[in-house]
Amino acid sequence: MAREKVVLAYSGGLDTSCCIKWLQTERDLDVITLVANVGQETDDLDFVREKALRSGAVESLVADVREEFVNDFLSHEIAANGMYENKYPLLSALSRPVIVKHLVEAAHRYGATYIAHGCTGKGNDQVRFEVGVQALDPTLKVIAPVREWDLYTRPQEIAFAQANGIEVGATKKAPYSIDDNLWGRAIECGVLEDPWNEPPADIWKTTAEIADAPEEPETVVVGFEGGMPCAIDGERMSALDVIEKLNVIAGRNGYGRLDVIENRMVGVKSRECYELPGGLAIITAHKALEDLCLERELLHTKLHLEHKWSELVYQGLWYSPLKMALDAFMQSTQGLVTGDVRLRFHKGTCTVTGSRSKYSLYDKSLATYDEGDTFDRDSAAGFIYQWGMPSRVWAAQRLSTGNQGQI
Numbered sequence: 001m002a003r004e005k006v007v008l009a010y011s012g013g014l015d016t017s018c019c020i021k022w023l024q025t026e027r028d029l030d031v032i033t034l035v036a037n038v039g040q041e042t043d044d045l046d047f048v049r050e051k052a053l054r055s056g057a058v059e060s061l062v063a064d065v066r067e068e069f070v071n072d073f074l075s076h077e078i079a080a081n082g083m084y085e086n087k088y089p090l091l092s093a094l095s096r097p098v099i100v101k102h103l104v105e106a107a108h109r110y111g112a113t114y115i116a117h118g119c120t121g122k123g124n125d126q127v128r129f130e131v132g133v134q135a136l137d138p139t140l141k142v143i144a145p146v147r148e149w150d151l152y153t154r155p156q157e158i159a160f161a162q163a164n165g166i167e168v169g170a171t172k173k174a175p176y177s178i179d180d181n182l183w184g185r186a187i188e189c190g191v192l193e194d195p196w197n198e199p200p201a202d203i204w205k206t207t208a209e210i211a212d213a214p215e216e217p218e219t220v221v222v223g224f225e226g227g228m229p230c231a232i233d234g235e236r237m238s239a240l241d242v243i244e245k246l247n248v249i250a251g252r253n254g255y256g257r258l259d260v261i262e263n264r265m266v267g268v269k270s271r272e273c274y275e276l277p278g279g280l281a282i283i284t285a286h287k288a289l290e291d292l293c294l295e296r297e298l299l300h301t302k303l304h305l306e307h308k309w310s311e312l313v314y315q316g317l318w319y320s321p322l323k324m325a326l327d328a329f330m331q332s333t334q335g336l337v338t339g340d341v342r343l344r345f346h347k348g349t350c351t352v353t354g355s356r357s358k359y360s361l362y363d364k365s366l367a368t369y370d371e372g373d374t375f376d377r378d379s380a381a382g383f384i385y386q387w388g389m390p391s392r393v394w395a396a397q398r399l400s401t402g403n404q405g406q407i
C-alpha cells in the first residue's frame with residue numbers, strides 16, 4: 001500500500017531537515033517539502049530545494065509568493081495600519097497565512113492527508129500554522145514534530161541529523177533566532193532574552209547605526225492610490241518596489257528599528273527586536289494620508305478596529321469570519337485614500353513634512369485664522385451651550401445638594 005503523504009513547511013534549516021527524517025521514520029509518511037519565498041534573506045532557494053531532496057523528501061517545492069504576499073496580505077496590513085499592542089507591525093504573523101495557503105494547496109494537489117511544520121511548542125507560529133490549516137481545510141491533520149520528538153538539546157538534534165545523513169552545516173548555534181520576509185526582520189533569543197541588555201549592533205542588517213547615518217536629511221514623496229503605495233518621488237512602481245526602495249532609503253538613514261516586550265499567545269512575555277524601515281515608513285505615511293482623507297467618525301472607529309484586527313492577526317485568526325469582515329470594512333475606507341505624503345528621514349527619524357490629496361477633507365477656508373475665513377463663529381456659542389448641557393446640569397445638581405464634584 002502506498003504511504004500516506006505529508007506536506008512539510010520547509011526552511012532548509014536543521015530543525016525542518018530533521019523533521020523530514022522524523023516524519024519518514026516515526027510516522028512512516030512520504031514527505032513533500034514546500035519553501036515559500038516571501039522575500040527572506042536566504043537567496044539560494046535552489047540549494048534549499050535540493051537539500052530537502054538529499055534529506056529524503058520525495059518532492060521539494062519552491063513557491064515564489066512575493067507578489068501575492070504584497071497584494072493579498074500586506075495590502076490588508078497597510079489598510080489596517082496593523083500594529084499588535086500598538087507597536088509590532090506583525091511581520092511574522094503576516095507571512096504564516098500565505099505559507100499556509102500554499103501548504104494546503106500542495107496537500108490537495110498531491111493528495112496529502114497531513115501538514116507539518118517545524119515550530120516549537122512555545123511560540124505563536126505553531127498556532128498560526130495550525131489554526132490556519134484548520135480554517136482552510138478542517139479535514140487535514142497537522143503534525144508538529146519539534147513539539148513531539150525527544151531531541152531536547154542541540155547536540156541531540158545534531159547527533160540525530162548525523163546519524164540520518166542530514167547535512168548539519170556550521171554546528172555552532174546561531175546566536176539569535178531570526179524570521180524575516182520582505183516586510184522586515186524579527187530577531188529574538190540569545191543575549192536579547194535579558195530585557196536589560198541593549199541589543200547588540202550585529203542583530204541589525206537593513207538599518208544603519210544612527211552615528212553612521214548621513215548628516216543631511218533625505219526627503220522622499222510616497223504616492224498612494226486607493227490606500228496602497230504606488231510611487232516614489234512621482235515615479236510609479238509596484239507596491240513591492242516601493243517597499244524595497246523605502247527599505248533602502250529609510251534603512252540607510254537609520255530608521256526602522258523596534259525593541260519591544262510583547263505578550264505571546266501562550267501567555268509568556270517575550271523580548272523581540274524588529275527591523276522594518278520600509279514598512280514603518282509606509283504605515284507612517286499611510287496614517288498621515290488617512291488623517292487628511294477620512295471623515296472624523298470613520299477615522300475614530302477605524303482606529304479602534306485596527307487594534308482588534310491586529311490582535312486577530314497576531315493570534316492566528318487570519319482566516320476567520322471576524323478578520324475577513326474587518327478586512328471588508330478596512331477596504332471600504334480606502335477607495336479615496338489617494339495622494340502624496342512627504343517624509344523626511346534623518347538620523348533614525350522619519351517625519352511627515354507634508355500631505356496632499358485631491359480627496360482631502362481639509363478645508364483651509366474653515367481652518368484658517370487669516371483672511372478668507374468661512375467658518376460661522378456665531379454658531380459656536382450655540383454649539384457650546386448644547387454640548388455643555390449635561391455637564392452643566394450635573395454640576396448644578398451636585399452643587400445644590402452639597403455634593404460638588406461627586407459622580
Ligand code: ARG
Nearest residue numbers: 092093124177178179186188
Ligand atoms: N514574536 C513575533 C511573532 O510572534 C515574531 C516571531 C518570529 N520568530 C523569530 N524567530 N524571531 O509574530
